[in-house]
Amino acid sequence: MILIIDFGSQFNQLIARRVRECKVYCQIVPPDIGIDKIKSINPEGIILSGGPSSIYDKNSPRIDKDIFKLKIPVLGICYGMQFMIDALGGSVKKSKKREYGFAELTIKKKEEIFTGIDRKTQSWMSHGDSIVKLPRGFVITAFTENTRVAATVNKKKKFYGLQFHPEVEHTVKGKKMIKNFLDVCGCAGTWTMKSFAKESIAEIKETVKDKRVILGLSGGVDSSVTALLIHKAIGKKLTCIFVDNGLLRKNERENLKKTLRKHLKINILFVNASNRFLKALSGVSDPEKKRKIIGKIFIDVFNSEAKKIKDAEFLAQGTLYPDIIESQSAFGGPSAVIKSHHNVGGLPKNMKLKLVEPLKYLFKDEVRLLGKTIGLAEDLVWRQPFPGPGLAIRVIGEVTRRRLSILKETDAILIEEIKAAGYYRKLWQSFAVLLPIKSVGIMGDKRTYENIVAIRAVTSKDAMTADWARLPHKLLGKISNRIINEVPGVNRVVYDISSKPPSTIEWE
Ligand code: XMP
Numbered sequence: 001m002i003l004i005i006d007f008g009s010q011f012n013q014l015i016a017r018r019v020r021e022c023k024v025y026c027q028i029v030p031p032d033i034g035i036d037k038i039k040s041i042n043p044e045g046i047i048l049s050g051g052p053s054s055i056y057d058k059n060s061p062r063i064d065k066d067i068f069k070l071k072i073p074v075l076g077i078c079y080g081m082q083f084m085i086d087a088l089g090g091s092v093k094k095s096k097k098r099e100y101g102f103a104e105l106t107i108k109k110k111e112e113i114f115t116g117i118d119r120k121t122q123s124w125m126s127h128g129d130s131i132v133k134l135p136r137g138f139v140i141t142a143f144t145e146n147t148r149v150a151a152t153v154n155k156k157k158k159f160y161g162l163q164f165h166p167e168v169e170h171t172v173k174g175k176k177m178i179k180n181f182l183d184v185c186g187c188a189g190t191w192t193m194k195s196f197a198k199e200s201i202a203e204i205k206e207t208v209k210d211k212r213v214i215l216g217l218s219g220g221v222d223s224s225v226t227a228l229l230i231h232k233a234i235g236k237k238l239t240c241i242f243v244d245n246g247l248l249r250k251n252e253r254e255n256l257k258k259t260l261r262k263h264l265k266i267n268i269l270f271v272n273a274s275n276r277f278l279k280a281l282s283g284v285s286d287p288e289k290k291r292k293i294i295g296k297i298f299i300d301v302f303n304s305e306a307k308k309i310k311d312a313e314f315l316a317q318g319t320l321y322p323d324i325i326e327s328q329s330a331f332g333g334p335s336a337v338i339k340s341h342h343n344v345g346g347l348p349k350n351m352k353l354k355l356v357e358p359l360k361y362l363f364k365d366e367v368r369l370l371g372k373t374i375g376l377a378e379d380l381v382w383r384q385p386f387p388g389p390g391l392a393i394r395v396i397g398e399v400t401r402r403r404l405s406i407l408k409e410t411d412a413i414l415i416e417e418i419k420a421a422g423y424y425r426k427l428w429q430s431f432a433v434l435l436p437i438k439s440v441g442i443m444g445d446k447r448t449y450e451n452i453v454a455i456r457a458v459t460s461k462d463a464m465t466a467d468w469a470r471l472p473h474k475l476l477g478k479i480s481n482r483i484i485n486e487v488p489g490v491n492r493v494v495y496d497i498s499s500k501p502p503s504t505i506e507w508e
Contacts, residue, residue: 002026007051014167023189045185048080073158081161088135103144123164204233211313222318246274247390263377287508315353393508397436428460441491450491466500
């Protein structure tokens with residue numbers, strides 16, 4: 001186990017991913033974690049992340065310096081290295097030249113961390129401060145044109161510092177450097193989904209004992225994997241509630257019912273609350289208002305169903321690691337709200353149930369792997385993510401039954417063609433958006449004035465960033481043709497060619 005101390009870098013998730021790609025378990029924790037907690041976790045090594053602060057800022061994040069007395073290897077990255085050097089008696093100053101982007105790294109000493117790496121290699125920098133004096137016991141191991149101390153080591157203590165970011169792909173041998181550090185820590189790389197599943201099932205049993213657990217099942221991969229995992233731990237003591245909000249895709253409830261009943265032999269209560277949702281959404285076009293209304297009704301409906309289940313003591317959620325990381329910050333403040341769609345902190349305060357979140361340290365691709373490992377049906381493992389507010393945020397503007405129906409038909413065609421062309425699993429998401437404007441067309445010699453739909457297809461690893469998918473023109477042509485021919489009310493199809501950032505995946 002490796003602990004990653006979060007000093008606020010935007011790349012923290014990448015550090016965790018790289019460590020896990022080496023089959024070593026790790027967790028990201030805030031700097032105020034406390035030395036006793038670290039001792040009780042007893043990690044094999046510590047990675048101090050980068051961060052936006054300068055070590056001399058009054059409020060810069062700090063961790064107890066006693067971590068350097070634990071006799072375990074430490075790797076400091078960027079701000080993390082500067083923190084270490086400062087804490088151990090060296091000094092850091094504002095650089096004359098800031099260094100952002102690519103820099104050629106020259107390795108002076110092939111200490112452990114650079115094992116198997118050429119003397120000159122490409123690194124990726126992002127810093128305004130530099131080390132001017134090293135503490136006793138440290139030597140320089142690499143430099144760049146503008147940075148004298150691009151890497152340093154105290155070999156005896158196994159403390160390593162890298163001024164550049166080994167976790168980003170632009171540092172070509174970065175992953176190898178992280179692997180080398182894990183080797184120094186003595187991590188064998190035996191962490192697999194099989195071992196995770198085994199430990200997780202045992203932990204759920206231990207936490208829940210003979211009490212009942214309820215779970216909001218959406219049919220997405222996260223809640224399905226959560227359900228199966230908990231079912232394996234406590235069997236019939238798990239009850240799932242599926243709320244149909246009327247904003248699902250065409251035939252979704254029926255299809256899901258079939259799949260879930262066939263593959264998950266679990267208690268599932270299906271609740272149809274469509275009318276309530278659609279009524280409340282009538283006349284509302286602001287996306288955040290839509291989300292709030294949907295979120296509130298969902299909780300109401302879910303709560304009243306949950307109350308009917310006697311002796312329920314736990315509520316299970318398919319919260320993933322990125323949700324947790326994004327909601328905790330090194331500075332204790334909430335990061336800017338762009339869209340209010342986090343699981344974390346979204347529950348009503350008066351909910352008396354205790355939380356079970358077995359996926360909270362996993363990334364999406366790990367959840368899929370876990371699903372596969374514990375025998376979840378392929379259909380469920382590979383479902384593309386679908387937002388909680390469903391089609392309400394894909395009907396831009398007011399949500400009416402007519403507009404929902406146009407979107408459902410359009411979306412069904414799109415997904416059918418994407419699947420037929422073998423693209424469904426390659427894409428993070430592919431969906432249609434109904435726009436609030438009309439366009440002129442001509443059909444059978446007659447003028448039409450009808451709706452426009454946009455097609456959105458993106459590739460992504462975790463939805464934090466995304467790129468628009470370069471789908472073949474032939475496929476796009478076929479999709480457009482079918483939609484315009486088969487969906488009454490649509491006379492134009494456009495393809496969204498924006499990436500995230502600066503756009504987002506959903507339009508609302
Ligand atoms: P954005 O549009 O923020 O989407 O780039 C990132 C990912 O989150 C999904 N998404 C949501 N999921 N409730 C959800 O449960 C929401 O309100 C919501 N908004 C966006 C989106 O589909 C994508 O996978």
